[in-house]
Amino acid sequence: MQYEWKPEMNDTERIASVNNHLHDVLVSDAFKGSKRSQDFLQLVVEHVLAGRLDSLRERTLGAEMFGRRIDYDTANDAVVRVKASEVRKKLTQYYQNLSTSPAVRIALPSGSYVPQFYFESLPVASAAPPIPLYPESAPTNSQEGSSGDIHQIQLRVARPPWLLPMLSVLGVVLLALAGSWGFLRWRNFFANHQIRSIAILPLVNLSGDSAQEYFADGMTEELTAELGQVNSLRVISRTSTMTYKGTKKTLPEIAQELNVDGIVEGSVEREGSRVRVTIQLIDSSTDQHIWAHSYDRDMTSVLELQSDVARAIADQIRIELSPQQQAHFSRTQHVDPEAVELYLQAIDRLNTGNPKSAIDLLRRAVDKDPGYAPAHASLANAYGWMGEAGWMPYTEAFSLQKAEALKAIALDDSRPEPHLELGIAAMNQSWDWATLSKELQRALELNPNAANVHWAYANYLDRIGRSTEAVAEAKLALQLDPVSSRSFMNTGFIYYFDRQYDQALTQMQKAAALHAEPIEILFPLGDIYIEKGLYDQGIQEFLKLGDAPHALGHIGNAYARQGRTAEAHAILPKLKEHIEKTDIGRYEIALVYAGLKENDNAFEWLEKAFQARDKGLTYLKIDPCLDPLRSDPRFQDLIKRVGIPS
DSSP: OBOOOOTTTTOHHHHHHHHHHHHHHHTSTTTTTOHHHHHHHHHHHHHHHTTOGGGOSHHHHHHHHHOOOTTOOTTTOOHHHHHHHHHHHHHHHHHHTOSSOOSEEEEOOTTOOOOEEEESSOOOOSSSOOOOSSOSOOOOTTOTTOOOOGGGOOOBOOOOTTHHHHHHHHHHHHHHHHHHHHHHHHHHHHHTSOOOEEEEOOOEEOSSOGGGHHHHHHHHHHHHHHHTTOTTSEEOOHHHHGGGTTOOOOHHHHHHHHTOSEEEEEEEEEETTEEEEEEEEEETTTTEEEEEEEEEEEGGGHHHHHHHHHHHHHHHTTOOOOHHHHHHHTOOOOOOHHHHHHHHHHHHHHHTTOHHHHHHHHHHHHHHOTTOHHHHHHHHHHHHHHHHTTSSOHHHHHHHHHHHHHHHHHHOTTOSHHHHHHHHHHHHHHOOHHHHHHHHHHHHHHOTTOHHHHHHHHHHHHHTTOHHHHHHHHHHHHHHSTTOHHHHHHHHHHHHHTTOHHHHHHHHHHHHHHOSSTHHHHHHHHHHHHHTTOHHHHHHHHHTTTTOHHHHHHHHHHHHHHTOHHHHHHHHHHHHHHHHHHSOOHHHHHHHHHHHTOHHHHHHHHHHHHHTTOGGGGGTTTOGGGGGGTTSHHHHHHHHHHTOOO
16 A cells, blocks of 8 residues: 655654665665766756655756756757666666665666665554555656656555555566666676777867967867876877867768767856856767767866866766866865966967966966966976077076976876976986986876877987887877877987987977977977988978077088088087177087087087086987987996986
């Protein structure tokens, strides 16, 4: 016999049983890696226990759970149906993995958003008869117009006393069999369609203002970096996916070129201080949409938004997150909106090869929000870039690089970028190779998909003389960054230092074909031409860089090797002027003398470079320009003093 269920009337024991069991379900292996699934199940159960069945309609759930407008088009937006289906699968998985039958069982029937509860035995209430398993007149997603009033349930009597238990047992058995069959079909289907590699295509700017492109591009980069921290997933680098911005290629074509199982595409729309990001996940093997969702947040919550999207994608492709990853994706951190704006503008400048302009923007960003860790990390990157390129005095650049990296790590130790910058600063500033190795390993632990860290590690292996391993690491990085100009340029450098000049030139030509800002290509291209004996071509590339000390040193070396002795000597006063102005140029003077085969003068300036801790000495083992000096005992002694591992 069934009785009307009024939770406010002596039903505390039944409600407590359901809530206790719900907690067990939510913390189980089936649900613990999926925050959205946990939230959805908890929400619908709470609505039932409170008697709010009118809230369990598709549009209402879409508005409450997913931020949709109450009148959104459910026919074209299946977000509630998709999430309900996922919860059903997880419930099936949970009960399949139990070794004993639970006292309470929660089910979410197909076609309904109203959970049902089943009890092995009915708790006895002192002031009321047993309450039913669950009311039979519950609304489903096909009953948008019904009232679903839980207080209009009819009493049924005159059943044989043995009928209800028998039907209940039979129903549970049939439900278990159906669930097992459905779960096995689901598991077998997805076993053949697992997504373990993914590419996030450039998010489309829907703000109606082309000047906001940097914002959409920056959000793409940040989301890529966030998802890259999932170590069981291969995530393609932003530098490769950005080559498809505005492309007419189909998604299957892109997936094939990038060799990925899944594609993420979407859009960004800004309106005042609000940001709306819409994301959809596509299985590239079937070209089928797996999941779609929109996020509407305030600019202050942009970091949480990125984490939520990354976690949701991991949930959808059934990636098991580690406790550390779950903690990272569950962080609550608010950022000053103006700092976010300045930071994303700076990222755009860095990506177009302008670190000097980025530094000004990033300084303003950290002034606005000193606790904004990504801005400090990017500031470290910009300072390091300026120092590496010879555009800022080494001592100043690498000291600032180290200081900003340490600030970023103190604020947020879960990001790989500041560890990378700290390691590079330690090498360039102090020739601390052990710290470089340790920080590179730490960065790769935090984000095994960080192509820039793999490139840095390949460069480290190259500098210490492990060229075979360096080439292998470069090939690994290429899997994460397969079609970007920077990836080809970095690979070209590795081959250049390995004396494989034809291979290096091929890579640089690929980079030049893709690069919109070719200034980064000029230096390595000039180096390769000179080592191939194409001196005039190499000199022409360096001349395009103007009066920069690094370029002058290589021009002087090329003049000397070409037999243009007077022109080589004419470079030396220019480099000495740079030393007076910027403290950069000692290593480059040594390169000119090495080309002239004036070995004593070359070693004199290498010694001066040593006293000044010139970062050029980190290339002692591999720089082809110094090959004429390698047989001299003084050269090996210098390598030891610089501390380069053997």
